[in-house]
Amino acid sequence: MAILITGGAGYIGTHAMVEFLEAGREVICVDNYSNSKPCALERVKKITGKNFKSYEVDLLDYDALEQVFKENKIDSCIHFAGLKAVGESCQKPLLYYHNNLTGTFNLCSLLSKYGAKKIVFSSSATVYGKPASVPITEDFPLSTTNPYGETKLMIERILKDIYASDSEWSVSILRYFNPIGAHKSGLIGEDPKGIPNNLLPYIAQVATGKRECLSIFGSDYNTHDGTGVRDYIHVVDLAKAHLKAIERAEKVTGVEYFNIGTGVGYSVLDIVKAYESATGAKVNYKIVDRRPGDIDECYANPEKAYNVLGWKAEYGIEDMCRDSYRWQTNNPDGYGEG
Numbered sequence: 219m220a221i222l223i224t225g226g227a228g229y230i231g232t233h234a235m236v237e238f239l240e241a242g243r244e245v246i247c248v249d250n251y252s253n254s255k256p257c258a259l260e261r262v263k264k265i266t267g268k269n270f271k272s273y274e275v276d277l278l279d280y281d282a283l284e285q286v287f288k289e290n291k292i293d294s295c296i297h298f299a300g301l302k303a304v305g306e307s308c309q310k311p312l313l314y315y316h317n318n319l320t321g322t323f324n325l326c327s328l329l330s331k332y333g334a335k336k337i338v339f340s341s342s343a344t345v346y347g348k349p350a351s352v353p354i355t356e357d358f359p360l361s362t363t364n365p366y367g368e369t370k371l372m373i374e375r376i377l378k379d380i381y382a383s384d385s386e387w388s389v390s391i392l393r394y395f396n397p398i399g400a401h402k403s404g405l406i407g408e409d410p411k412g413i414p415n416n417l418l419p420y421i422a423q424v425a426t427g428k429r430e431c432l433s434i435f436g437s438d439y440n441t442h443d444g445t446g447v448r449d450y451i452h453v454v455d456l457a458k459a460h461l462k463a464i465e466r467a468e469k470v471t472g473v474e475y476f477n478i479g480t481g482v483g484y485s486v487l488d489i490v491k492a493y494e495s496a497t498g499a500k501v502n503y504k505i506v507d508r509r510p511g512d513i514d515e516c517y518a519n520p521e522k523a524y525n526v527l528g529w530k531a532e533y534g535i536e537d538m539c540r541d542s543y544r545w546q547t548n549n550p551d552g553y554g555e556g
């Protein structure tokens with residue numbers, strides 16, 4: 219029985235595919251390559267020495283997606299596919315609602331029709347909005363500030379309603395904190411389009427000389443050094459959490475929510491220093507105005523994931539920086555033409 223991996227060619231998806239293949243699981247990738255390239259899957263095959271089926275299919279195309287279910291024995295799904303740029307979601311809300319929600323409707327209808335009622339969903343710490351305190355536990359109030367975050371929260375609620383209507387479902391909602399780093403092979407990693415929005419890809423491009431200077435968004439936050447604090451988690455640790463989540467979904471039904479973070483908060487300046495010390499490269503920076511919508515501090519209490527899934531993050535911040543740098547150095551233009 220195969221696990222369907224939607225968005226498997228993307229940043230987190232490729233890392234998860236590696237972990238699943240190395241654990242001896244059968245996986246089938248579905249991706250429309252709107253934010254990824256097929257060659258990323260070739261790299262997954264190279265790392266693992268294993269083969270798997272992949273389909274260029276858009277989740278919005280119900281018939282094409284159904285064909286994947288007809289051709290394979292699918293038992294469960296890890297649902298990564300979605301658009302994820304916060305700024306773009308504010309400019310193109312309909313695109314985000316249509317892609318992320320309709321894609322999930324089609325997927326869940328087919329998972330139900332073909333009796334594969336187990337799903338692990340990629341949610342985000344963004345559903346906690348501006349948390350009243352840190353560390354954040356799963357029972358904190360939920361709210362969002364942009365269409366991207368809204369799609370995550372809406373999908374969480376839709377999945378809860380699906381379970382309420384049919385108790386055969388197993389729904390595991392993983393709320394990721396800030397995934398960074400890359401596989402130690404240096405063959406797969408994050409490949410942002412154009413100017414990176416997120417901190418680590420930007421730092422990686424400054425450290426390797428592709429960009430001149432990091433702009434640090436604000437130094438007057440209520441944190442130990444005034445710069446924003448986040449819970450950065452190695453993408454390989456995050457990938458492993460999916461394996462634990464699917465193993466549990468294979469045993470129990472219900473809806474469960476898990477914070478997937480390290481439980482440790484680092485400021486932007488902490489990260490700059492860690493990057494320099496882990497790699498020996500210089501990260502030039504300047505302080506600029508705050509980025510609208512950013513919050514002071516966000517880090518997880520990840521105890522539930524440990525207690526229930528038996529998962530905890532293993533890698534430290536230096537590992538994350540070192541692996542990010544290796545990926546960026548080996549692949550200055552990401553996957554290139556792919």
Ligand code: NAD
Binds near residue numbers: 276397
């Ligand atoms: P990514 O963009 O690298 O991967 C998403 C993949 O989904 C891409 O390969 C893209 O081509 C594919 N896709 C998008 N829409 C599709 C559709 N309609 N049909 C088929 N394929 C489609 O992103 P990622 O960083 O790997 O994130 C994976 C998931 O985790 C996303 O749902 C994202 O919102 C969520 N998430 C990511 C982060 C992060 O910081 N990277 C944080 C929290 C949550």
Ligand code: UD1
Binds near residue numbers: 343367417448
């Ligand atoms: C952002 C998204 C969030 C999403 C997450 C993962 C926003 C407002 N939030 O979170 O919804 O789930 O990415 O994709 O976009 N920073 C700089 N300079 C930069 C880039 C970032 O100083 O060039 C700072 C930010 O102000 C923040 C920290 O670095 O304090 C981390 O930023 P980023 O990597 O964009 O992640 P988040 O803002 O946590």
